[in-house]
Amino acid sequence: FFSQMPPKAPPKPCGVEFPEDSEGKRPTTEINRETFAVAIEAIRPDLAEKVRAEKKWRFKYTKHVVDQVEASLQTPEAALDVAKAGLQYLHYTMEFLRDDKPYSINEAMSKFTTGTFQTGVVQGTAEPRNEAYIPYKGGVLRGTALKTQVDKWVRAGVIELSCGQALCQIADNRKWLDLSDQVFVMLGASSAMGPFPLLMALGATVVAVDIDRPHIWKKLFAICKASPGKLVFPLKQSQDTYASEDELAAGAGCNLLTETPEIRNWLLSVESGQDMTVGAYAYLDGPLFVRISVAMDAIISDLVDKRKAGVAYLCTPTDAHVVPAPAMAHSSEILRRSPLWQALLAMCLKGPQAMRPNKRKPVTAENGDEFYVCDAIVPDQGPNYILAKRLQHWRVMITRSKGCVASSNIAPSTATASVVSNKSFALAYQGMPQFKPIEVFQEETSSAVMGLLLVHDVRNVNSAANPNTELRNPLEVFTDSSFHGGAWRCGYKFGCIGVGSVLSALFTKYVLRTYLALYNGAQVAGWSRALFDIAMYASAPTSNNLWDVAGPTIGFFQWLAVLEVVHSLLGMVKSPVGTTAMQIWSRVMLVSAINYVPAVQGSDNKFLWAMTVAWCITEIIRYSYYGLGLYKINVGLLTWLRYTLFIVLYPTGVAGEMGCLYKSMPGMMDAPPSGANPIVSYFLRPILKNSLGYFLAIVPMYVVGLTTLYGHMLAQRKKVLGGGGGKKVKKE
Structure with a gap:
C-alpha cells in the first residue's frame, strides 16, 4: 500500500527565490555566474566575457573571484562600481514570491510597505560589568591576561597587528564598553558566531530577528534576563496577550525569507529616533545562503537609506582579501620554515589537490599604489557561499560610501556544531594547526572577539569602519582588524591545505x-x-x-x-x-x-x-x-x-x-x-x-x-x- 503512495510534493516556492527558467526549474549556477559577470562588466568587459565563457563554474569560479578583486583595486571608483552593479543585478533578478505571484526583490520591497509586527521587550536585571572578556580554552581572558594572549596571537601571525591594537584599545577603555546608549539589530540573532551574548552583557539594546521557533527565543530570553541588556523582538500579537514566557516564546519570531518586507517595515519603526547598527548573521547551507543573504540585504539597504543605520558583517577568511604587505612576507618566511613532511606532501599532491605557496604578485593601481591580495578561497565551499559573502562585501563598501559606519571584520575558522558535524571538515580542523600559524577557535571565543571588534568599530572614530577614515581603496575596509586565524600568513594557500590537514x-x-x-x-x-x-x-x-x-x-x-x-x-x-x-x-x-x-x-x-x-x-x-x-x-x-x-x-x-x-x-x-x-x-x-x-x-x-x-x-x-x-x- 505504502509503495503505491505518490511521492510527497515539494513545498511551493515562496519568499526570496532564484528566478524560474523556461523549464520551470530554479537553477542557481546561471544566476551565480551572471552576477559576477555583470559586476565585473562595470569596469572590465573583457573579464565579464571570461566569466560567461566558463563552462565549469562550480569548479573554476575561484579564479574569477580573485580577478574581480584585483581589478577592483585599480581605483576606488572601480570597487564601488563593481559593488553597485552586482547588487543591482541581484535586486532586479532574484524573485520574491507571494500568493504564487513573482516580484523582483526591488518590486516586492516597494510594494509591500504596510504589514508589520507587534513589538516585544525583555529587560535584563543584572548589573553591568563594562569589561572586555574573551572565553578561551576553558577560561576567560580579561585585563592583562587578555592583552598578553592578544600579543601572542599577533606575534604568531594568527591575527593582524591592527586587530591586536583594536582589542587592546577595547580592553583599556571601559567607557566604550558601556553600550546602554547603543541599538544593534541582529538578523539571525541566535547565530553561533553572532555577538548576542556579549552585546547583552555590555548592556546594549538588541533588536533580535530570528525564526519563529520557541526553543530559540527561550534561549535568547534566558541570556537577556541574566544580563543588563534589553531585548526587543517581533511578535505576532501584542505582548500583553501572552500569559507566560512559554507563550511569549511561541509567539515570537519571523521568517527572513518569506516576511522580508514586513521585517523591513517593523525595523523602520522600532526604537524610533535612535541610531542603530544592523548586522547580518543568519546562515543557511547552499543556495539558501544566497537567498537569505539577498533577503537581509534588501532589509539593510532600506535601513541604511531611511534610517542612516550602520552595518555589521562577519567576513570569512576563506575569501580573496586585500592584505598588508607584511602578511605576504611573513607567509613566505613561514613556508621556508615549514616542516619537511609538508614539503614532501606538496611534492606528491598534484592537480586540484596541489598545495601551492600563499603568494601572489602585488597589484599596482592606476595611481601607483601597490596592493597584495591573499587568495584563501576554499573551492569546496562552492560558488553559492562565495556569492553570499561577496554581496555582503559590496553592501559594506556602498554603505561606507554613503557616510555610514560599516563594520566587517574577518572572523577565524571556527569549530561550530554545523561545521564539525561534517566528518571531513572536523578532521580538517583537527589537522589545520599543523600548518602554522593557523589556529581553529571555538565558537564562544570567535563570538566574543567579533563582538569586541564590532564595539571598537562603532566607538572608535579612527577605525576603518568609520567613513571619515581615509582608505586607499574601499576594499581595505576588510584589511583592518582582521582576526583571520592565520589564513593570511599560512605558508600554503589556505584553500589548498584541506587534504594535508585531513591526512x-x-x-x-x-x-x-x-x-x-x-x-x-x-x-x-x-x-x-x-x-x-x-x-x-x-x-x-x-x-x-x-x-x-x-x-x-x-x-x-x-x-x-x-x-x-x-x-x-x-x-x-x-x-x-x-x-x-x-x-x-x-x-x-x-x-x-x-x-x-x-x-x-x-x-x-x-x-x-x-x-x-x-x-x-x-x-x-x-x-x-x-x-x-x-x-x-x-x-x-x-x-x-x-x-x-x-x-x-x-x-x-x-x-x-x-x-x-x-x-x-x-x-x-x-x-x-x-x-x-x-x-x-x-x-x-x-x-x-x-x-x-x-x-x-x-x-x-x-x-x-x-x-x-x-x-x-x-x-x-x-x-x-x-x-x-x-x-x-x-x-x-
Whole structure:
C-alpha cells in the first residue's frame, strides 16, 4: 500500500527565490555566474566575457573571484562600481514570491510597505560589568591576561597587528564598553558566531530577528534576563496577550525569507529616533545562503537609506582579501620554515589537490599604489557561499560610501556544531594547526572577539569602519582588524591545505600518537633498566666497571634518541630542530668518549656516577611525562617532578659530563684513531689536543647550553606550576 503512495510534493516556492527558467526549474549556477559577470562588466568587459565563457563554474569560479578583486583595486571608483552593479543585478533578478505571484526583490520591497509586527521587550536585571572578556580554552581572558594572549596571537601571525591594537584599545577603555546608549539589530540573532551574548552583557539594546521557533527565543530570553541588556523582538500579537514566557516564546519570531518586507517595515519603526547598527548573521547551507543573504540585504539597504543605520558583517577568511604587505612576507618566511613532511606532501599532491605557496604578485593601481591580495578561497565551499559573502562585501563598501559606519571584520575558522558535524571538515580542523600559524577557535571565543571588534568599530572614530577614515581603496575596509586565524600568513594557500590537514589529523590520531607512545615507553623502560643496574651495582659492587654494567643500555637508548632529531625535522613534535640536535649530540659525544677510554669507566669516577644517575632520573621523568601527555593524562606528582628536579639534576649531569670529558682527554690522545669511533677520532681528538681546546671549545658550549636550557625550564616551571604572572588564562 505504502509503495503505491505518490511521492510527497515539494513545498511551493515562496519568499526570496532564484528566478524560474523556461523549464520551470530554479537553477542557481546561471544566476551565480551572471552576477559576477555583470559586476565585473562595470569596469572590465573583457573579464565579464571570461566569466560567461566558463563552462565549469562550480569548479573554476575561484579564479574569477580573485580577478574581480584585483581589478577592483585599480581605483576606488572601480570597487564601488563593481559593488553597485552586482547588487543591482541581484535586486532586479532574484524573485520574491507571494500568493504564487513573482516580484523582483526591488518590486516586492516597494510594494509591500504596510504589514508589520507587534513589538516585544525583555529587560535584563543584572548589573553591568563594562569589561572586555574573551572565553578561551576553558577560561576567560580579561585585563592583562587578555592583552598578553592578544600579543601572542599577533606575534604568531594568527591575527593582524591592527586587530591586536583594536582589542587592546577595547580592553583599556571601559567607557566604550558601556553600550546602554547603543541599538544593534541582529538578523539571525541566535547565530553561533553572532555577538548576542556579549552585546547583552555590555548592556546594549538588541533588536533580535530570528525564526519563529520557541526553543530559540527561550534561549535568547534566558541570556537577556541574566544580563543588563534589553531585548526587543517581533511578535505576532501584542505582548500583553501572552500569559507566560512559554507563550511569549511561541509567539515570537519571523521568517527572513518569506516576511522580508514586513521585517523591513517593523525595523523602520522600532526604537524610533535612535541610531542603530544592523548586522547580518543568519546562515543557511547552499543556495539558501544566497537567498537569505539577498533577503537581509534588501532589509539593510532600506535601513541604511531611511534610517542612516550602520552595518555589521562577519567576513570569512576563506575569501580573496586585500592584505598588508607584511602578511605576504611573513607567509613566505613561514613556508621556508615549514616542516619537511609538508614539503614532501606538496611534492606528491598534484592537480586540484596541489598545495601551492600563499603568494601572489602585488597589484599596482592606476595611481601607483601597490596592493597584495591573499587568495584563501576554499573551492569546496562552492560558488553559492562565495556569492553570499561577496554581496555582503559590496553592501559594506556602498554603505561606507554613503557616510555610514560599516563594520566587517574577518572572523577565524571556527569549530561550530554545523561545521564539525561534517566528518571531513572536523578532521580538517583537527589537522589545520599543523600548518602554522593557523589556529581553529571555538565558537564562544570567535563570538566574543567579533563582538569586541564590532564595539571598537562603532566607538572608535579612527577605525576603518568609520567613513571619515581615509582608505586607499574601499576594499581595505576588510584589511583592518582582521582576526583571520592565520589564513593570511599560512605558508600554503589556505584553500589548498584541506587534504594535508585531513591526512595530518588521521596520521596524528592513528599512527603518530601510537608510535610516539611506544617510543617514549621504550625510553622509560630503557632508562629505568639502566638506573636499576646502577642501583644494584652500588649496593653490591662486582669486578666489572660501572660502565660495563650500565653503559651498553645507556649507550643504546642514547643513540636511539637520535630519532628525536628526525621527529623534530619532520614536524612530528614541536621541539626546534637545532636545539634538539645540539642536546642529542652532546650526549652521543659523551657516550662515544667514555666507550673510547676505559680509564674513565670505573666505579672510582665520581663524575661518571653523577652523570649516569642524573641522566637516568631525568629521562625517566621526561619520557613518562611526554608519554602520558599524548593521552592528556596529567599526573600532578609527575608534573611537579618534571619541573622541579631539573634544578638539581641539570647542573649535576652537566658537571658529570664535563668531568668525564676532561678525564678522558689523556686516553683519547694516547689511543690511535679508530674508524669504529669516528666521533672521537675525527671530532674530539682534534679539539682536545690539550687543555686549551677544552676550555675554549667545550666549557663555553656547556655554559651557554646549560644557561639557555636552565632559563627555559625555570620559565616553564613558573608557567606550569604558577608563581606570579605565569598564568595565561584567568578562570572565573
